[in-house]
Amino acid sequence: MTAASFAQRPRPVRSRIPARVVILVACATVLCALALASVALGSSGMSLQRVLSAILGTGERSDTIIIWSLRMPRLAMAGLSGLALALAGFALQRATRNPLASPSVLGIVDGAALGVVVFLFLFSNDANALTVSIQWQPLAAVLGALGFAGLVILLAARTGAPPLRVILYGVALGALAKAGVTLFIVDGPVHRASQAAMWLAGSVYQARWADVQVLAIVLGVLVPLVFLLTRRMDQLQLDELSAQATGLPVRATQLMLFALAATLTAAAVSFAGAIGFVGLVAPHAARLMLGGRAGVQALGAALIGAAIVIAADLAVRVFFAPLEVPAGAVTAVIGAPYFLFILIRAGRVHA
Template sequence: MSLVAGASRPAAILERGGKFAILALVLAALAIASIGFGSSAMSVGRVLLAVVGEGQRTDTVIVWSLRMPRMLMAALCGAALALAGFALQRATRNALAAPSVLGIVDGAALGVMVFLLLFSNESNALIVSILWQPLAAASGALLFALTVVLLAVRTGAPPLRVILYGVALGALAKAGVTLFMIDGPVHRASQAAVWLAGSVHQARWSDLSTLAGALALLVPLAFLLTRRMDQLELDEQSAAATGLPVRATQLMLFALATCLTAAAVSFAGAIGFVGLVAPHAARLLVGGRAFGQAVAAALLGAAMVTAADLVVRLAFAPLEVPAGAVTAVIGAPYFLFILLRAGRVHA
């Protein structure tokens, strides 16, 4: 029996490794397609030559000035949202948990609306640089997440009630956003609508450097916490018996998810359902321990947003349709599927 188990373990590792390789190849193919397709399409050969700086001058300018920042922004934001959702699902032991349930995304949206309200003149033009908008979004996200955490700490609430606090505060933020959009000028409302749907078409290298710097700190921390995530799969008493500080670990994961989400939505807007779908799909695809699932979730999240941005560029050119519209079309039915499946399990 032990020989069979010993033989099956390497086979399982190889199988998971193959799945990771497939996910990485899919992401690489989507990245090349994202760079190659646009108002002037490029072949794979032209894309690769431009990437290494050996292509025609026009191709190199198009790739490095316009398409590469957009593709990288989509991939990084998708990975960040997926890891945030994965951390929340592990912290709450709930497959329905996602960044939006903590009110983080809605808080960011309210921050953007307040920014547009305070810093627009009578002609609806911004009186400060648009570069301040990501800071406003991050501030709103962190403020609402901090409020949820303070409520949870003060009341000693279990993870499920923490989610309910987030839903309630998110609804409050949504109401504020709606009021600002109705009461404000049309120009301001249209600006906010694009951000609320989630889009990466205005990505700049300066934005990417800021986002990459934040993720360079947050992503390694997420993987360092995967061992604790595995322990959280046990019930609270069993997890505590293994020496895990359960409440402290849950708060750490909530804080990590908040920072990852704030970093992503600050630059890409409120791209929805990635933090729900990618971690759940990763669990179904690779199973096993949290580390492997986190890797798969990050790859799937990056692929989802990259593919969504590619779809809207091809389907609606020359219009700039937000990528979040595609993730919502995919994610909403998947969310209903999870709900119905959970209902059948508990019936």
């Protein structure tokens, strides 16, 4: 075979689509499939045709009411809260350079829980009835979460603490908040204690469009900030001296990420409750699957976090109907073994 004939042979066409793009598209596809399943399945199952007809407004009136009044708000709340918790965990893991960091380690979730039980304790009468509207409960959760996150950030700023010590501040304040939660539940009305326990486990079954709208507006401000800081997150992966040499204000950037993570967590748990482990599992899974720069990982973490909470809520609706089991119970069942896996893996690496 001559060189000319060899040159004329058609060369095999290689795919130019990066693997990360394929993975992101796969995550988005899984998320869309879970969303459709979440709308279609429940106490009364619906076919895909009925679902699409109801969404477009051409279906039966009963189907339209079930989907738009009950299932769609629940789906939206699950997706938005999962996205927020995943991005909060991602910001913390980048700020601390620690794959074990998550919103719960800064006492943010525990602070929100304390805010909720204090609200239920203060505004319940002798008949176990609230003296104010339950719609004020998310505000109590936000105040509690931001209060404890503010204490952690204040301690870090005053002492110039490194990321590991900041985590220890969060663990200590979180333990203090847990003790307060226990005291208020023990001393509070039994009915309100059970309601607090449901919130502490994390659930989206009481989601309303008004709550979804508020959370969407808040995330519309916070999520772009996360992606605007991804370049700084990449610089933070260097050691401190190298990061400073690139012109990065390391401490200021870490504090910004802590504040952003605290606000994202407060926004999510104020409506969805203390759904655990999403902020740990989703960013870690995104890093394993996608690698690369922070922007790609943040997008992957957001998709995975939303999918985790939607899948957890779907699982409790399908397998435990007609009981309303908190979705946080499922995320804990998934997240706790994964957390142990990360610990064991990290131990083998450093052994």
